[in-house]
Amino acid sequence: MLARCSLGFVLGLATGGCNPNLSNTTAPPGDVSAYEPFAHLAGVLAFAGKDARLIEMTAVGVASSGKISMVGDPAARVDHRLAAKDGEGRYVDVRVEVHEPRTVDVSTEADESTKKRHLGMGRLEHPFNRFVPTGLEKEAIALPKCSAAALWKQALGDGAPTDQLATMVYNRSGYELRISKPALVVRAFDFDCKPRTE
Numbered sequence: 682m683l684a685r686c687s688l689g690f691v692l693g694l695a696t697g698g699c700n701p702n703l704s705n706t707t708a709p710p711g712d713v714s715a716y717e718p719f720a721h722l723a724g725v726l727a728f729a730g731k732d733a734r735l736i737e738m739t740a741v742g743v744a745s746s747g748k749i750s751m752v753g754d755p756a757a758r759v760d761h762r763l764a765a766k767d768g769e770g771r772y773v774d775v776r777v778e779v780h781e782p783r784t785v786d787v788s789t790e791a792d793e794s795t796k797k798r799h800l801g802m803g804r805l806e807h808p809f810n811r812f813v814p815t816g817l818e819k820e821a822i823a824l825p826k827c828s829a830a831a832l833w834k835q836a837l838g839d840g841a842p843t844d845q846l847a848t849m850v851y852n853r854s855g856y857e858l859r860i861s862k863p864a865l866v867v868r869a870f871d872f873d874c875k876p877r878t879e
Contacts, residue, residue, distance in 0.1 A: 701797065701798055702797060702798045702799075702800055703785070703787075703797045703798065703799045703800070703803065705803060705804045705805070706799050706800040706801070706802060706803045706804070707728060707800050707801075707802050708782070708800050708801055708802065709721070709724075709779045709780075709782075709800075709801040709802045710723070710724025710725060710728075710779075710802065711724075713749075713751040713752060713779075713780070713781045713782070713801060714750055714751070714752050715746075715748040715749075715750065716748060716749045716750075716751060716759070716779070717747060717748055717749075717828065717829060717830075718738070718740035718743060718749060718759045718829055718849060719740075719825045719827065719828060719829055719851070720828070721779075722735065722761075722824055722825070724802075725761055725763075725777050725779070725802070726763070728777060728802060728804060729761070729763045729765045729775045729777050729804060730763075730765030730766060730767075730775055730804075730806075731765055731766040732765065732766050732772075733763050733764065733765040733775065734763060734764045734765070734772070734817065734821040735761065735762075735763055735821065735822055735823075735824060736762040736763055736764060736820050736821060736822065736852070737761075737762045737822070737850070737851065737852040737853075738759060738760065738761045738762070738850070738851050738852075739759070739760045739848065739849070739850050739851075740758075740759045740760075740829065740848065740849045740850075741756060741757055741758050741759070741760075741846075741848050742754060742756060742757035742758070742846045742848075743829050743833070743846060743847045743848070743849050743858075744833075744846055744847075745833045745837060745843050745844075745845075745847075746830060746833070747828055747829035747830025747831070747832075747833050748829070748830075751779075751780055751781040752781055753781070754781070755780075755781075755783075757780065757781070758778055758779060758780040759778070759779045759780075760776065760777075760778050761776065761777040761778070761779075762774070762775075762776055763775045763776070763777060764812050764817055764820075764821060765806075767806075767808060771811055771812075772811060772812040772814075772817050773806060773807060773808050773809075773810060773811050773812070774806070774807040774810035774811075774812070775804060775805070775806050775807070776804070776805045776806075776807070777802060777803065777804050777805075778802070778803050778805075779801060779802045780801060781801060782798065782799060782800050782801040783798075783799050783801075784796050784797070784798055784799070785797055785798075785799050819853075820853065822851070822852065822853050823872070825851050825856070826872065826873065826874060827856060827870065827874040829849055831874055832849065832856055832858055832868070832870055832874065833847065833858065835868070835870070835874075835876065836858050836860075836866070836868045839868060839876075841858075841860060841866050841868065842860065842863070842866070845860045845862055845863075846860070847859060847860050848860075848861075854869075855869060855870055855871045855872050855877055856869065856870040856871075856872075856874070857869050857870075858870075
């Protein structure tokens with residue numbers, strides 16, 4: 682007897698019918714046990730789509746080594762917002778998230794529940810969120826010059842705690858390193874990795 686497969690969705694990703702893996706997911710471009718958030722953007726851009734441009738990225742769980750250990754930590758991840766061309770050559774909003782590979786529960790069109798494997802890097806396209814050329818040029822940013830370790834080193838020299846995890850944001854304002862425990866610490870840097878005063 683042939684297995685009956687139904688298309689389903691989880692977090693906007695198609696489940697891929699009988700495929701044991703979620704559609705629109707692939708293996709992360711780096712080691713998830715020691716992931717450098719700014720070092721693997723070539724792989725992220727290629728996965729995002731044709732002529733992809735970076736808009737913003739957020740890395741959660743960055744240690745003072747500049748690496749993220751995603752293993753066993755469901756909160757650790759890197760979120761990327763990008764613009765990539767659709768089939769008609771128009772730039773649309775694309776999100777790519779990188780985290781530890783995991784098994785997820787999904788619901789199918791037949792209202793059934795099944796388990797699928799998220800391979801660790803997932804792509805979600807918002808086809809109705811389009812960029813006009815002038816808007817894209819204002820929002821798109823250059824690929825980062827700085828490593829997470831270099832930004833952390835400066836923050837440590839300025840008194841940031843060594844034993845906490847940081848959230849790092851890179852956008853058109855530059856870089857920001859945030860530590861929320863035991864007290865809020867925020868350090869900002871420009872595109873050349875130099876401290877920025879607000």
